[in-house]
Structures are given as C-alpha cells and as structure tokens.
Amino acid sequence: MILRLLSAALAAGFLAAVVATGLQVALTSPLIIEAERYESGTAHSAALPLVPARFEGALLHLAHGGESHDHGAPAWQPGEGLPRILFTGLATLVGGVGYALLLGAVMLALGRDPTPERALAFAVAGFVSVGLAPALGLPPELPGSEAAPLATRQAWWLMTALATGMGLYLIAIRRAAVTILGGLVLIVAPHIAGAPEVAAAKSELPAGLAAQFAARSLAVGFVFWAVIGLSFGWAWQVFGRERPARA
Amino acid sequence: MTTQVQTLGATRTNERLGAVVLAAFFGLGLVFMAGFAPAQALHNAAHDFRHTQNFPCH
Numbered sequence: 001m002i003l004r005l006l007s008a009a010l011a012a013g014f015l016a017a018v019v020a021t022g023l024q025v026a027l028t029s030p031l032i033i034e035a036e037r038y039e040s041g042t043a044h045s046a047a048l049p050l051v052p053a054r055f056e057g058a059l060l061h062l063a064h065g066g067e068s069h070d071h072g073a074p075a076w077q078p079g080e081g082l083p084r085i086l087f088t089g090l091a092t093l094v095g096g097v098g099y100a101l102l103l104g105a106v107m108l109a110l111g112r113d114p115t116p117e118r119a120l121a122f123a124v125a126g127f128v129s130v131g132l133a134p135a136l137g138l139p140p141e142l143p144g145s146e147a148a149p150l151a152t153r154q155a156w157w158l159m160t161a162l163a164t165g166m167g168l169y170l171i172a173i174r175r176a177a178v179t180i181l182g183g184l185v186l187i188v189a190p191h192i193a194g195a196p197e198v199a200a201a202k203s204e205l206p207a208g209l210a211a212q213f214a215a216r217s218l219a220v221g222f223v224f225w226a227v228i229g230l231s232f233g234w235a236w237q238v239f240g241r242e243r244p245a246r247a
Numbered sequence: 248m249t250t251q252v253q254t255l256g257a258t259r260t261n262e263r264l265g266a267v268v269l270a271a272f273f274g275l276g277l278v279f280m281a282g283f284a285p286a287q288a289l290h291n292a293a294h295d296f297r298h299t300q301n302f303p304c305h
Contacts, residue, residue: 002266009270020299028299075287077294084295091281091293095300098277105270108263131301140301143294153303154283217299224300 004239005104008114011239012232013097020096020224021089027216029088031209032143038204039144092224099126100228104236110173116233123229125172129165131221133187137195140217142210145203148196160190 078087107114107122114122134157163186170183203210281293282302290297290304297304 001262002269005266005270006273009274024295024299029295032295032298075291077288077291087292088295091296094277094293095281095296098274098279098281101270101274101277105267105274108270109267135301138301138303141298141304143298143305150303150305157303213298217301220299221301 001108004236005101005108007239008232008235009097009100009104011235012100012103012228013093013095015231016096016100016224016227017089017093019227020220021085021092023220023223024088024092025085028213028220029085031213031216034209035142035144035205035213038206038209096224096228099130099225100232102126103228103232110169114233114236116230116237119233119236120226120229123225123232125165125168126229127222127225129168130161131218131225133164133190134160135214135218136191139210140214142205142213145205145210152196156190156195160195163187163190 078084103119103122103126104114107119112118112122137160138153138157167183167186170179170186174180174183280289282297282300284290284293294304
C-alpha cells in the first residue's frame with residue numbers, strides 16, 4: 001500500500017506539475033516579471049538581489065525572521081529565461097507531489113478508496129483550504145506589494161489552511177449538527193481574527209496588474225489541485241490493478 | 248479461519264497506518280520545501296511557484 005500510494009502521488013504530482021507549469025509560464029510568470037520591473041524601477045528583471053535594496057534594514061530582518069543573511073554576497077538564483085522556468089517547474093513538481101501525498105494520506109486515513117471522482121472532491125477541498133481561504137485574507141501578491149512580516153503571514157496562512165481543512169472535514173464527513181456548527185466556526189474564525197494587515201501597503205504596482213495576478217493565480221491553483229485529484233485517483237486505480245495482491 | 252481473517256485485517260490496518268504516516272511526513276516535507284523553506288537559494292528557485300500558489304513570499 002505504501003508503494004501504491006507513493007507511485008500514485010508521484011504520477012499525480014508529475015502530471016499536475018506539467019499542466020500547472022505551462023499555465024504559470026503562460027499566465028502568471030509574465031506578470032511577476034513585469035512587477036519586478038516596477039519593483040526595481042528599471043527594465044532589469046532580475047528577481048531577488050533587488051529585494052534588499054527595496055526593503056532596507058529592519059523590515060528585511062523581520063521578513064526573514066532571524067535567518068543569518070549575508071547582504072554582501074547576492075544569494076544564488078536561477079538565471080533568467082529557461083533556467084527560471086525549469087526551477088519554477090521543479091518547485092511545482094515538488095509542491096505537487098507533496099500535495100498529492102497529503103491528499104492520499106487524508107483519503108486513506110479517512111478510509112476513502114481514491115477513485116478519480118472522490119479524489120477530485122478531496123482535491124477541491126484541498127484547494128479551498130490552502131488556496132482560496134488563505135487568499136481571502138492574504139490575496140496572492142506580486143513581488144513588491146508585500147506588507148506584513150513574512151513569519152506573521154506564514155503563521156496566519158498555516159492556521160487558516162488547517163482550520164479550513166478541519167472545518168470542511170467536520171462539515172462534509174462528520175455531518176452531525178454539532179460538528180457542522182463547529183466546522184463553520186473553524187472556517188470563519190481566522191477571518192474574524194483577521195489576516196496580517198495588507199491595506200496599508202503602498203506599492204508602485206498598477207492595481208490592474210495586481211488584480212489580474214490574483215485572479216490568475218487562483219485559477220492556476222484550482223487547476224493544479226483538480227489535476228492532482230483526478231490523476232491521483234486515476235493512478236491509484238491503475239497501480240492497484242497491476243498489484244492486486246498488495247492493494 | 249476467523250483468526251486468519253482478523254490477522255489479515257490487522258495487518259491491513261497497520262499497513263494503512265504506516266502508509267498514511269509516511270505519506271503525510273513526506274508530503275509535509277515536500278510542501279514545506281517548495282512553499283516555506285527560508286533558505287535563500289530554495290526561496291529563489293521556488294520564487295514564481297510560491298507567488299502563483301499564494302504561499303507568503305519574502
């Protein structure tokens with residue numbers, strides 16, 4: 001069963017990464033590169049050595065919480081063009097396999113046999129938990145539009161994703177009056193507590209660019225999860241057929 | 248016969264538990280690496296993915 005789960009997650013992560021990388025390169029990466037141009041104030045589109053120049057001193061230290069950081073030597077980053085696309089693809093693959101493993105773990109833990117339909121339903125719940133719900137408080141950001149310190153935003157993101165996932169579980173799977181009520185409270189609570197403030201952020205970025213990025217980013221995220229779900233269910237069934245004794 | 252079936256059931260449950268724990272462990276590790284790891288090189292490599300998938304970035 002371990003082998004079946006690992007192989008299905010690898011296959012699903014790979015397929016989802018192929019689709020999502022294509023979408024990222026076509027839809028979101030051009031906007032990121034465009035935003036970096038505003039961030040640096042030049043036509044130069046290098047990604048990160050520009051960040052220290054923009055966020056001097058304190059904010060940078062907050063944002064990178066206690067990490068020892070050599071400002072003198074710029075950190076390694078992939079070259080523009082193909083290397084950048086390849087590393088984006090690699091990161092998408094790592095993230096996709098990770099999400100697929102978590103999807104499989106949750107489905108097996110709940111005793112649900114992953115068919116494509118069921119895995120798709122769980123994947124949509126995954127998208128709502130880690131994509132949609134955190135985006136309500138922390139809309140997908142372009143480089144150069146960040147506000148609150150990174151650690152705070154990551155903590156709120158994690159808390160919201162966990163609370164939403166748990167809430168969906170209580171509502172959709174436990175389905176008792178009490179658990180539905182508890183689930184609703186869990187889903188709503190992070191938003192009442194409030195995300196780290198973004199309203200005060202000032203940015204040179206045109207609002208249209210940021211809005212387009214937010215919408216496209218959610219769309220790419222949804223497709224990413226949908227492909228993970230469908231192909232995980234498909235691969236789980238296929239690998240089960242090949243090794244019926246181990247299923 | 249009954250004993251055999253029960254043993255098989257228990258093995259299945261243990262196997263499933265093992266698979267769940269292992270997959271959750273690796274899954275969290277991979278998602279952390281792609282989405283949260285603070286190392287500059289990892290951050291830069293995963294930069295566009297993090298922005299698109301709405302992980303808090305820089």
